Amino acid sequence: xxxxxxxxxxxxxxxxxxxxxxxxxxxxxxxxxxxxxxxxxxxxxxxxxxxxxxxxxxxxxxxxxxxxxxxxxxxxxxxxxxxxxxxxxxxxxxxxxxxxxxxxxxxxxxxxxxxxxxxxxxxxxxxxxxxxxxxxxxxxxxxxxxxxxxxxxxxxxxxxxxxxxxxxxxxxxxxxxxxxxxxxxxxxxxxxxxxxxxxx
Amino acid sequence: xxxxxxxxxxxxxxxxxxxxxxxxxxxxxxxxxxxxxxxxxxxxxxxxxxxxxxxxxxxxxxxxxxxxxxxxxxxxxxxxxxxxxxxxxxxxxxxxxxxxxxxxxxxxxxxxxxxxxxxxxxxxxxxxxxxxxxxxxxxxxxxxxxxxxxxxxxxxxxxxxxxxxxxxxxxxxxxxxxxxxxxxxxxxxxxxxxxxxxxx
Numbered sequence: 001x002x003x004x005x006x007x008x009x010x011x012x013x014x015x016x017x018x019x020x021x022x023x024x025x026x027x028x029x030x031x032x033x034x035x036x037x038x039x040x041x042x043x044x045x046x047x048x049x050x051x052x053x054x055x056x057x058x059x060x061x062x063x064x065x066x067x068x069x070x071x072x073x074x075x076x077x078x079x080x081x082x083x084x085x086x087x088x089x090x091x092x093x094x095x096x097x098x099x100x101x102x103x104x105x106x107x108x109x110x111x112x113x114x115x116x117x118x119x120x121x122x123x124x125x126x127x128x129x130x131x132x133x134x135x136x137x138x139x140x141x142x143x144x145x146x147x148x149x150x151x152x153x154x155x156x157x158x159x160x161x162x163x164x165x166x167x168x169x170x171x172x173x174x175x176x177x178x179x180x181x182x183x184x185x186x187x188x189x190x191x192x193x194x195x196x197x198x199x200x
Numbered sequence: 201x202x203x204x205x206x207x208x209x210x211x212x213x214x215x216x217x218x219x220x221x222x223x224x225x226x227x228x229x230x231x232x233x234x235x236x237x238x239x240x241x242x243x244x245x246x247x248x249x250x251x252x253x254x255x256x257x258x259x260x261x262x263x264x265x266x267x268x269x270x271x272x273x274x275x276x277x278x279x280x281x282x283x284x285x286x287x288x289x290x291x292x293x294x295x296x297x298x299x300x301x302x303x304x305x306x307x308x309x310x311x312x313x314x315x316x317x318x319x320x321x322x323x324x325x326x327x328x329x330x331x332x333x334x335x336x337x338x339x340x341x342x343x344x345x346x347x348x349x350x351x352x353x354x355x356x357x358x359x360x361x362x363x364x365x366x367x368x369x370x371x372x373x374x375x376x377x378x379x380x381x382x383x384x385x386x387x388x389x390x391x392x393x394x395x396x397x398x399x400x
Contacts, residue, residue, distance in 0.1 A: 004360070006247075007360070009244075009356070010244035018216045042334060046337065052241070096392070136330055160201070176386050181380065187376045191291075
């Protein structure tokens with residue numbers, strides 16, 4: 001395998017991923033927005049999300065801003081935002097805001113200075129808790145605690161589950177492909193020797 | 201929020217996730233199979249996948265087996281497997297194989313003793329490299345290196361990208377909902393001041 005083939009191939013092996021726009025602000029007030037497909041649930045209590053970031057060998061504005069300010073936002077990508085979201089992965093110079101470059105709109109939250117994406121239908125504000133170095137390849141796992149969430153309450157089921165398809169959130173595969181997930185089923189809690197029920 | 205509501209709500213916030221069946225074998229030869237929705241791409245060279253696992257406070261056979269044998273498999277879930285895959289989350293006793301309990305079929309690979317899922321259309325064999333403790337809540341990030349991959353070569357694009365929709369891989373949301381992702385677009389590499397193209 002040549003390097004480029006390997007990157008495409010291995011990036012697809014992990015399966016469908018969420019696509020998120022991560023908003024951050026530098027110490028001197030410049031907004032940054034970057035697409036990540038490596039957000040992972042860490043725990044519900046306290047509510048923690050992880051974010052895998054590539055080695056900090058070239059300027060990684062998101063990592064720098066999180067380290068400097070301790071705050072960032074995670075914004076779901078809906079189907080009408082995929083081109084703009086993908087375009088944030090271009091290597092803009094630090095003085096360029098990806099908001100201006102892609103036409104997405106920054107929105108201020110109540111608790112954080114980091115920018116949200118106004119077009120996003122589920123936005124999450126986080127305070128940085130820890131960054132863990134992943135030794136085998138020098139990547140980083142950035143862990144933050146959720147301090148603010150905004151979404152349409154009609155999409156929250158009575159048991160707390162969120163209908164992400166109703167929010168039109170997308171999923172991603174590999175480095176560059178975007179998908180609209182269609183629901184197959186929601187199942188009851190699994191127990192030995194009891195058949196599953198499907199939930200609404 | 202009560203605890204159950206919080207668990208459903210926070211688990212859905214991270215967006216669509218991949219659903220994978222993780223196969224492992226105990227030191228004394230018992231097969232284990234468990235669904236995880238926390239597999240994350242760590243790097244392409246070396247090819248590394250991460251897996252977030254809950255605190256090891258109750259018996260976690262997968263973690264124990266990986267620690268004991270250093271081997272495990274990650275198997276994509278396709279739409280006809282979602283009920284059996286979800287059922288593996290029931291708390292079976294250690295002497296029960298989730299393969300037998302759910303009707304999924306174990307398959308031996310060439311390099312590892314850990315079982316693959318015969319029904320899975322993309323299977324990955326891994327050797328354990330490192331387990332990182334995530335201090336804020338006691339979860340673990342299990343990192344493995346890919347040593348074996350099996351899939352239909354017709355689903356691999358000439359550039360290395362894999363068409364996961366052609367493999368019928370599913371995505372998941374929250375703890376219990378499964379989805380079939382429909383492709384919206386694949387985009388060219390993003391560059392400043394150059395419009396995106398869509399790829400086949």
